Structures are given as structure tokens and as C-alpha cells.
Amino acid sequence: MTRQMTGAKMILQALKDQGVDVIFGYPGGAVLPIYDEIFQQNDIRHILVRHEQAAIHAAEGYARSTGKPGVALVTSGPGATNAVTGLTDALMDSIPIVVLSGQVPTFMIGNDAFQEADTVGITRPCTKHNWLVKETAKLSEVIHQAFHVATSGRPGPVLIDVPKDVQFAEGPYTPMQKAKSTRYEPQIKGDIGAITALVEMMEKAERPIFYTGGGVINSGPAASQLLRELADASGIPVTSTLMGLGAYPASGKNWLGMLGMHGLYEANLAMHGCDLMINIGARFDDRITGRVEDFSPNSRKAHIDIDPSSINKVIAVDLPIVGDVGHILEDMLKIWKSRGRKTNKAGLKKWWTQIAEWKAVKCLSYEQVGKVIKPQYALERLQALTAKHDRYITTEVGQHQMWAAQYLAFDEPNRLMTSGGLGTMGYGHPASLGVQLAHPDALVINVSGEGSWLMNMQEMGTAVQYRLPAKQFILNNERLGMVRQWQELLHGERYSNTWQEALPDFVKLADAFGAKGIRVEDPADLDDAIMEMINHDGPVIFDCLVEKHENCFPMIPSGAPHNEMLMGNAETQGVIGNSGAVLV
């Protein structure tokens, strides 16, 4: 027997059936019936954020740290338009989230009604798929399909726009099992012939490298385990994109560190000099490749990706394998073992000797001298003092984000939540709240810059209201540091508008929100201050005053190849040519 219920009730029922335990949202006229249903039940918790953008980022943080889809609810018009940045962010980073938006009643659509926006039109290019549901009878089925689309294949954000009259009207509820599946069934298993060919290449390669990305993490914890087993058994070095950090442990013996624009010297030179590159769930982003004509010129390249459109988009590869990373790694391991676990031992030995030389350059070295805290030092201490915790890190965007990737060690997947593809300042703070909700007992730290943090600082209210003890670790250089760095390198040190005057007193700000504030300026006080932050049972704003004009190195300037890397001690003025300057 089908159950009749209102659209609003149906939404709660469908979310419950999908195993949702928390929604991040913000109410308004067009979602009142849904909020009324939220009020009358206890299965699903609603977290009232302070801005819809934060609802989406919080859902992203929840999703990325759990592997489950995150859910957000926003009202029509401005509620929906405020969600656009978060949706685009989730699309770029392949994060599964389901966003429900209210819409004006169906009979008013198209009339420029109060708080009407063409939400499906606006969000079409920034969702994996979206729906405008005009009949209550279809609503529950669409919600079930939306979860399927968001979580299968390459994950991504979906949006369901629900007019208010559809929320009020009654219709039959379609349970999850009865929902018509969409035809959307991405390929999971990789082609065995291609996988065998890859294993053969792997056995012979003299200078192989695994170049791993967010796809390993999105595939689930088993994929990370398989990657570790394959890398450790074969002795092949591993590097990773920002999005893939933690899939292979930073403490692992084959770890080269992150690659790319601010990646490690040894990782980038190994990518440049390898003879076999095995891309596992990464997408040859321009932050990774540098100048594509000179990208790893002497290697054969294999590319494992669940999204066929990632193959040959930027870099033409010799061996594409479409499918789920976990399944393909499993087959790779099986085939490699059954063929006798062969590797080119002599080649690999030389390769590691070469890598050891590159590592000896110690590209991340810096000097902590004097009375001013270096941002690198602050992160090194944060790493040392938090290493024993099951620690989740979110970041904002800028220099601090790159330093966090360089100086913090990620030994498990799903422990770093950062805006990689879109580079959204304002992501980290709300994301940290989503992570903390999913992991109430874990230590959650948002490594932030003072500029980014101000972009969603209102979420301090959310943190205090729900007693979310996430720590806001602000590396305060009183500069929009990353942009300032580019102005120094590209624009003759003309620091146009990268310096915010009248920054707030972050300790007083914390106090105003009812949270704890800590300021530290002297390197000698840093450890105690960090311990105070960790030991405080509640949200903290940690204002760490750091060196103002520190630059983030190594750096591959835009438009340069991997072997033209700037190091901390290099003379950097004017090294980026005009054609590099047009790039971002």
C-alpha cells in the first residue's frame, strides 16, 4: 500500500530512508512547510548556519570526512543564489552533496514573484544534475534518484528545487527500493586487458611513479588500502595532489610528498623524470602540470579514472583505464601477484638513489629566527602537538593552505578537507563545523588565513550554538598573502589591495561570540598556546601572528615546467614572463 503524505513530509521521510542524520540549512518563506516537518520529528538533526554558502560547505565537510553524502536546505531566491559558490566548489572537487531549495509555487513561476530565481537554470552548470519537481507524486522518487546520482560514478553536487505548493500538496510516497533507477550507471570495473598491459609496463619500468588524486579517496577506504599495498609491495614512489593527501600515508616509505605548483622538489622532479606515470584518480589539473608541452616529457602515461571525460582532456595518455579506482587497484594487485610480483629491481634502485638526491635538497627548509613566528614553524608545531590525535584538518585558501599541505602529515584518507578546484576562500570554517558534527569527539582544526576567515566568520555563531569545538587556527599575516606573493613575483612589488587595514581583534571577536580567543606572537609561547587551544573544550579562535612577507616555496611559476621550480632562496623577481602572467 502506498502511503499518502504531503511533499514536505515526504522530504523528511526520503532523507530518513537515505540514512541522513543531519541537514545544514537556513529557513525562509519558500521552505516553511519543510521546516514545520523538521520541527515535528527527531530523527534528523537540523543545523542552523548563518549563511547559505556555509550550509553547503558544511555539508561538503561532512561528506568529505565521512564518505557519505552531505545534505543542505535553503530557501528560494537569495537562499538558492547563496548556495551557488558551494555547489560549484563541490562540483570541482567531486564532493557528493544533495541540496534542497524552496521555490515559489508552481503557478507563480516565471512571474518574477517575490524571492523567485531560476534556480535550476542558475545551478545547471554547477551541479552534476538538478531537478525542478512540479508534482508531489514525483518528489520522493526524485530525491532517491538524486542521492544515487550524487554518490555514484564521479561524485558531485545535485540540487532539487521544490515549489511551495508541491510541499503542501499530498501524494503517494515512493520508498527507496521502489524508486525507478535512472539509467545512470557508470562503469565500475576496468578493462582487464588494459589493466594487464599496465601491470606489464609497471614490471619493466625503470623510473615509475604513482600520481594519485582525490579519486582514490572518493573510491572509499579500501582503495587507499590497496594503493598502500601495491606501492609498498612494488617499491614504486607515490606522490599526490592536494585532494589526494592521506590516501598514501605521509609516514609511508614510498611517500614523495605533494606535487604541483607548491609541491615538493622531489615529487615534481620525479614526475618530470619518470619513465612511467600511473595516474590514479587525478585529473592533470593545470596546478599539477605546469606548462603542458613540457610535462613529464619522457614518460609513458597511464590514467585510471571513473570519468571518461577526464581522459585525454589535458594530457594525452598512452593507456587509459575507465572505472573505479578501488576495483582497478584490486585487479592490478591480483594480476601483478599472479605474474610473480615482478619489478625492475635494478632500475628502481637507481631511481630511488636519484630521488634521495632530490630529497637531500630539503626543499621545505626554512629558518625560525628572531621574535616573529614563521608560518611554517607554526604548522610544524601544530603537527608535532596534534600528531597523536585522530585529527581532521580543513583549510581556507591561500598561502596557509599550501603550507598546511606541505607541513602537516596526513596518514589517513578523509582527514584533509580543502577547496582544491575552485579555491574558495571561506570554505574552511563552515567545512570544519560539518566535519566536527560528523566526528563529535575528534580534534578538528581549520587552518586559516585572516582574509579567508573573515569571509565566513559569522559561522562562529553556529559553532557556539551547537557547541562544536572546531578550532580556528588563523595564520595571521595581515595580508592576502598568496595574492601579495604573486604581486611580488609578477607585478613589481606593487601591493595593490592585498592588505586589510582595520582587522578585528580576534580575541575580542571570539569573546563577543561566546567562544575562546587566544593570541600568540612570540615563538616561545607557541607550544603552550597550541596546547591551550587543543585542551579547550569548545570552539577557539587562535590568532597566530606570523611573518608578514613570507613566501610559499617551492613554486612552479604559472606556465613553467616542473623542472623550473623556484626555491625559497632563489632570486625571484621577474622570473615569471609575460605569458605566465596571464595565467592564474
Add this chain to the structure above:
Amino acid sequence: MSALNIKKGSSAHSAYDLKNPNAEVIESHTLTVVVDNEAGVLARVIGLFSGRGYNIESLTVAEINEEYHTSRITIVTTGTPQVIEQIKAQLGRIIPVHSVNDLTVEGPYLERELALFKVTGSGDKRVEALRLADIFRANVVDSTLESFVFEMTGTSEKIDAFADLMRPLGLTETARTGVAAISRGTA
């Protein structure tokens, strides 16, 4: 491989120039895309082309299966082989897309377009227009003492050729459907 030896102003190329556009031929491909005939599906397809900077030479769409509500979109597009592959892969990512076929690579196929031409004039020009229409097997579907409307189906090239001939003879208005295409034989 010394990384510290950096030439000043050494980056000569853009990371966004995927391929030198002159180094590769631009090809024209005819794609057929079967989609669920649901609201917004055409906007998804067109938005993909505009958002990613692909070309559309011609695009036609109509429902082809009433029972299953599927439509067939025929797109003529141009690009380097790499871009054409990207277009197909990107189309395949759209959720309501059932199938993407590249007729240009899949074997022999037919392309047809329908066009309506309004030609106005009198005297010799009018006679000549009618005579050429006959040669091109264009039908007269409307006539007044000063005008004809010709209807013609054929390849885009044939329609282009006819339009060229009509222009000096008083062509005042043209309506074209864009290309519909189908494979030959049982494929």
C-alpha cells in the same frame, strides 16, 4: 635537472594552450544524441557547448519516441580530434543522455536538411529561378505573381549551392532546419 638554474622570463607558453591550434586539423563531426525529453535537457546540451567553448554548426532536436519520451539531437560540430573526443565524453556525462554516436567515424551515413526559400521578382529572373528550382528538384510550395516559396531537402552543401544561385535572382528570406542524420544500412 638543476631546478635552481632558472632562466628569467623563461615561460613562453600558456598552460591553457592545450595544443597548438595550427598543429592539428579542425574536423567536422556529426553527432547524434538520444536524450530523455524532459524540461531543460536542451539547455544542458547547449550550456555544455557554450560553457566549454565548443562550436555548434547546426543543432536539431525533436521527440522520436512518444512512449519513452526520448528525443534525438543531431549536432554538427567542429574541433580538433582531441576536442571532438572531449565533446562526446562531456555529452555522455549529462544524466538524461542515453547515447552519443559519432556518425562521422562510425561508418557511412546520410545527412539531410530542409530549407524554405522566398524568391521575389518578375520577368527573366522569375523564369530562371523556376528553371533552376526544377534542376535542383526544389518544390514550389507557395506562389504569387511576384514570389515563389521553394522547398527543398538535401545535404547542406546542396542547399548552400541553391541559395547561392537564388541570391542574385531575388532571394529575400531563407529558413533552414539544420541537419538531421542517420547511419546507412542496418547499423
